[in-house]
Amino acid sequence: MIAETGHYALVLALGLALIQSIVPLIGARLRDDALMNVARSTALAQLLFVGASFIALVTLHVVSDFSVANVYENSHSMKPLLYKITGVWGNHEGSMLLWVSILALFGGLVAALGNNLPLSLRAHVLAVQAWIASAFYLFILVTSNPFLRIANPPIEGRDLNPVLQDIGLAVHPPMLYLGYVGFSISFSFAIAALMEGRIDAAWARWVRPWTLVAWIFLTLGIAMGSYWAYYELGWGGWWFWDPVENASLMPWLAGTALLHSALVMEKRNALKVWTILLSILTFSLSLLGTFLVRSGVITSVHAFATDPTRGVFILLILCLFIGGSLSLFAGRAGSLKQGGLFAPISREGALVLNNLLLTVACAVVLFGTLYPLAMELLADFKMSVGAPFYNLTFAPLFTLLLLAVPFGPMLAWKRGDLLGVTQRLLAAGVAGLVVIAIVWAWTRGGSALAPLAIGLGVFVIAGAMTDLAERTGLFRLPFATTLHRARGLPRSAWGSVFAHAGLGVALIGIVCETTWNSEYIATMKQNDVAHVAGYDVKLDGLFQRQGPNFREMIAEFNVSHEGETLSVMTPSKRSFTTRGSSTTEAALLTRGASQLYISLGDATAEGAIAVRIYHKPLVLLIWWGPVLMAFGGMLSLSDRRLRVGAPKPARAKQRLQPAE
Amino acid sequence: MTLWFVFALMTVAAILAVLLPLGRSGRAQNQGSEVAVYKDQLTEIERDLAAGLIAAPEAEAARVEISRRLLAAADSEPAAAPKSSLKWRRAAAVLALVGLPLVTIGVYMPLGSPRLEDFPLAQRARGSGSGMTLENLVVQVEQHLEKNPTDGRGWNVLAPVLQRLGRFDEAVRAYRNSLTYNGESAERRSDLGEAVSAAAGGVVTAEAKIEFERARAINADDPKANYFLGLAAEQDGHKDEAANIWRALLAKAPADAPWRPLVQSSLARVGGGGTVPALSDETIAASKDMNEGDRNAMVRGMVERLATRLKQNGDDVEGWLRLVRAYLVMGDRDKAVGASADARQAVASDAARLRQLNEGLKTLGLDG
Incomplete structure (x- = not known):
């Protein structure tokens, strides 16, 4: 009954979302309070039902109900409880359910906390949220339904991809999704502003907390993902310019730009049209990320299953929302009122420079991500764009940005004094x-x-x-x-x-x-000693151990520095029989901000083992x-206070620049 | 029945969520406005000024700017009082009362399985007994071995079952474990070799051959090892060698050995001129008494039937390999290439099968 109730709750959420996408808009047109307020209660009810649906799926995973196809394919009765729970979003269907749950959470929060918003703005925002939600509910129900059943349930599941059986899965995806999906709120606010045809400093005030929340989670989510890749994949790398990583970096860059341009808008009522465009672009990049990861266009740890119908469906959603919002923007942007004026050398000017550099950096990453895909598609020619490309393009842009960062906050609003700031x-x-x-x-x-x-x-x-x-x-x-x-x-x-x-x-x-970074790669036998960056690492021996759903081979290393024994490090290799695959568990020794990193390769027949040892200073x-x-x-x-950008009063006549 | 009751309750809750705000009307809402934001901003300036964070002239400039915005906002504030449109509210209520249940039922019915009970693992462990299929037994033995990986007897039991179920890769692993924990024996070695070649689509690969040779090193008369080594020789094109091995095998074999006919027909195959494709052994046996023309006609008929069967059910990798091999032996290389393309297409969705197919095709010399 749990499975079917969860399934039905999801369908009900779709029904509510459909009502929420239409009724409040009619209400706003007619200026009818009751109709506009429907948005609020339906958003809250939607959160309730999607939440119930998500909890149902979690319960099914916890009790190992293999009559649910999603549980059978991604769980195993002997998996530790934590991974039974995190395994819910360790697969395509479940992760999409988490995605819409977070979307509903944000919608519910706007409904619950949005009392300080004008009624019609809230109605518009929630209606736009409901459009996004409806599209994704349909996507889940039609192409990636996590509640499909198996009539004759098998007795054991197929287990979760071992690489994902890690605490990182409990943190990284929810954080990242909170970030991605959080930007849907600023998107909805932007569309609402365009539909209402009104935008001003107050708008920026209302959007600020949502953009900030999304940005915070995205920042943490990306950092967490990077750290996870660092210790789990066993190569000691923390960023690979992999398309999936880029997919999360692009909304981050655009979101950071948005954060700064919204600041100008709130304080000085300038850069309004640009801020709206950035809101649209940021969420579009989030959607693009979802498409790249979920459609199977690129293969990586993140692409759980590749199914062309899913790709086509997400592509449709993508075209609908990005195309629709940009057309709306093109049609309405001209009618928006221009804002305040400022001189090129001013806080506003510095923030414009920040936006310029961030968006160009974002465009560079977008190019680097899509170009190989386009080449493969059009010219049937496989290539990869990696670190050298980004070192040549992304790095100089960021160097410029970093050089400018200290200047920005010290320049005065409206017109600043570059020389004075330089002196300070x-x-x-x-x-x-x-x-x-x-x-x-x-x-x-x-x-x-x-x-x-x-x-x-x-x-x-x-x-x-x-x-x-x-x-x-x-x-x-x-x-x-x-x-x-x-x-x-x-x-x-x-x-x-x-x-x-x-x-x-x-x-x-x-x-x-x-x-x-210094590294040592060799095959070590018992009692061999490796010398890395002043550390002596001695292999004490190899042991076998039985885990809950894996067997592992542990190597024990004794680490000493200048004759003084520091610690014992135990990297291991786990082999999971159900999926017939293995993972390497690196061992990390932290000294200050530096780390010693040991990861195991293959064992040879003579009892020796390939070992990679890295010393990573200040990593x-x-x-x-x-x-x-x-x-x-x-x-x-x-900071709940309002923000005001107090401009320096004009001393001499200076040429002012229009904001946009 | 409870399920439908729960569904009904949930639907009612959803409908209420739409109806409640529609019922409430006329009451003044506390809602935010731009004017409020700008007024707050003005007080903020005073606070900053008092804290010494901004200087007096700056505060004055900011005050002027915000006042300007405040005036503009007050002008554009919707002048008309909120209206209530009864007609549209009724429409919304009808949408909730009729449209919502229709949509949810319309979407749920084709997707859901309302008649299926939950099957949590704990409940199933209690009520087991009826669902004891072979597959489930295998799972139980596997679970046992997961915890006691050194139980040689368990691997011994599991391996042949896996082989029969067609899970060759797992059978290979089980036989290897059986060898590790039960010790060497010619039988186990040749069983392993058989599993390896089954996993390779019936081709005695170099890896399989090593196992058979090890088996023969332990027991030179091991029939399975000798049979497969003969097969390996045949597949390598050394028909005479194959014939020699099999002849020696038959010479030593007891008269009532069950595998005798198999070896005999194999021997006939390599001795019989070599135009006959490696179809199933029974076919070959039946064709032994025919003349050349009839035999060829029959073989072609068999090949055609195999091709038709594969067209209907393309999952059978071994079947495809047999078909390709048959075409090759009949000297019809174009058809062989065509069949291998069809085969790739048929199993493209299954990575494991595709790999098996590609490996098989490679050993047949049809690469790429």
């Missing part, structure tokens, strides 16, 4: 140069660019600190005043300091890891950076 950033610049010199003198060897890049990272961090010092008047004013000012500083200002510093931290991690900074960024985002989110 002098200390940060000097800090960067000193670090460059130190690193240069200390390392000798490695890429000549590495010290420069580290200097840039230090400059970004020091720049963020300078901004903070300037605002609070640190070193200029008495300490008590500074403290008072720091307390009075909006939390969003603290947020931007942390987020920008996080960028610098991540950059330093990336540079150190790629430049001074953890790569993920601490995004965590800092997300923390900054949360600070900013907790």
Whole structure:
């Protein structure tokens, strides 16, 4: 009964979504409160039913009901409970159900918390949400139904892909989906604004928390995915420019741009049309990501099953929403009122530069992702676009962006003083140069660019600190005043300091890891000792162990540094009989922000084993950076206050530029 | 019946979600407006000014800007009072009362299986007994072996069952485990070899051959090993060698050995001129007494029947390989190429079968 109830709840959600996509719009046209309010209650009911449906599927997985095809194909009675639960979204059908559950969650949140919105705006937003939801409910029910049954249930399931049997699956997909789907709200707000034909600073105020939430989760989701790939795939790599990774990076870049342009819109009522376009593009890129991953166009760990009908269906949804929203934009954008004016050198100008660089970077990634696919399709010629391409294109763009980051928050609104800001950033610049010199003198060897890049990272961090010092008047004013000012500083200002510093931290991690990463690959026998980056790693022996649904071979390594024993590391290889495949479980030893990484290869007949040992200096900074960024985002989110961009009054006549 | 009752309750709840707001009307809603946002922004400036975060002239400029926006927003605020349109509300109510159940039933009925009960594992473990099919028994033995992988007897029992079920790859693994935990024996070696060649679509691969040779090293008279080594020689094109092996096998064989006819017919095949394709052994046996023309006609008839059968049911990889081999032996290379293309298409959806097919075709010299 659980299976069928879950199935029926999903169908009911579709019915409610269909009503929610039509009735509120009629209400808004007629200015009828009751009809508009239907959006709210249906959105909440939808959340209830989709939630019930999702819980039903989780229950089915937990009790191993193999009469449900989805459970049979992706579960196993002997799987640990955690993986029985996470296995729900470790497959195509279940992950799509999670996708719509989160969509319904966001819709329900807008309905529940959206009391500060004008009624017609809320009705429009929820109606657009319901269009998206209807399309995806149909997609699930027709092409990827998780509740299909097997009349004669088999006694045992086929188990989950072993690579996915990891705690990472509990965190990475839900976070990423919260990010992807969260951007649907800013999309709905944008479409609602276009339909109503009204857009202003208040709009940006209302959209802000939703964009921030989505951005925070997307940031964490991508970082988590990268860390997972790092320790699970056994190669010590953390970013592969794989199309699926790019699919998540593109909405992140566009979303970051959106976050900044919405800021200009909220504070200065400028960049309005551009912000609307970015909202549309960000969610379109999320949809594109879903299409790339779910259609089987590209094969990777993420493509669970490839089925052409699914691809065609998602492509239809994609065309409908992206094409429809862009046409609406093209038709209505001209009629929107232009906003405030500002000089090229100003906070607004800096944010425009930020947007320009981010969108170009995003376009570069989009090109790098789609070009090989297009070549394969049109010219039947397989190629891959990898790190060299992005090093040549993406890296310079980001270098420019990072150089500009410290300047942005310090420029005044409307018209700024570049020279003054440069002077104030002098200390940060000097800090960067000193670090460059130190690193240069200390390392000798490695890429000549590495010290420069580290200097840039230090400059970004020091720049963020300078901004903070300037605002609070640190070193200029008495300490008590500074403290008072720091307390009075909006939390969003603290947020931007942390987020920008996080960028610098991540950059330093990336540079150190790629430049001074040392590796040792060999076949080791018992009592062999490997010397890596000052560590002595001795193989103590190989053991076999039986896990709940796998057998594993564990290698025990004794790690010592300068004669002092540090720890025992136990990487292993697990073989899963049901799927007949195996995974490598790398062992990690963290020392500060650096890590020692051991992963096993194949064992030879003589009892020796292939071993890969890496020493990765400061590698953890790569993920601490995004965590800092997300923390900054949360600070900013907790700031309930309104934002005002106080412009500097005109002293001399300056030529002003129109916003768009 | 309970299920339908639950469905009905859920539907009623969904309908209520639409009807409730329609019923409530006239009451003033507290809703946000742009004006409120700008007023908040103005108070925000005062607060920042008081905290010393912005200077007085900046605050003044900001105040002017926001006041301008405030005025504009107040102008554009919808002037008309909210209306209530009874006609449309009724339409919405009808949509919920009639449309919603119709849509849900219309979508659910073709997709759902309302008559199927839940089958959680715990419940099934209690009520087992009736559903004891061979497959389920195999699963139980597999589960047992998962926990006790060194139980040689279990592998011994499991392996031939898997072989019979056509799960050759797993049979290979089971035989290997049986060898590991039960120790060497000629029989187990040749069983393993048989499984390996079955997994390769009936071709005695180099890997299988090694197993048969090991079996013969243990027991030179092991009939299975000798038969397959003969087959390997035949497949390699060494017909004389094959004939020699089989002849020796027959010479030593007891008169009532069950495999005698098989070896005899194989021997006849390699001795009989070689135009006969490797169809099933019974066919060959039946064709022994015919003259050349009749035999060829019969063989062609068999091949045609095989082709028709495969056209209807293309899952049989071994059948396809047999067909291709037959065409090759009959000297009809074009047809062989055509059949292998058809075969690829027929099994394209199943990766394991496709691999098996491709490997088989490769050994037949039809690559790519």
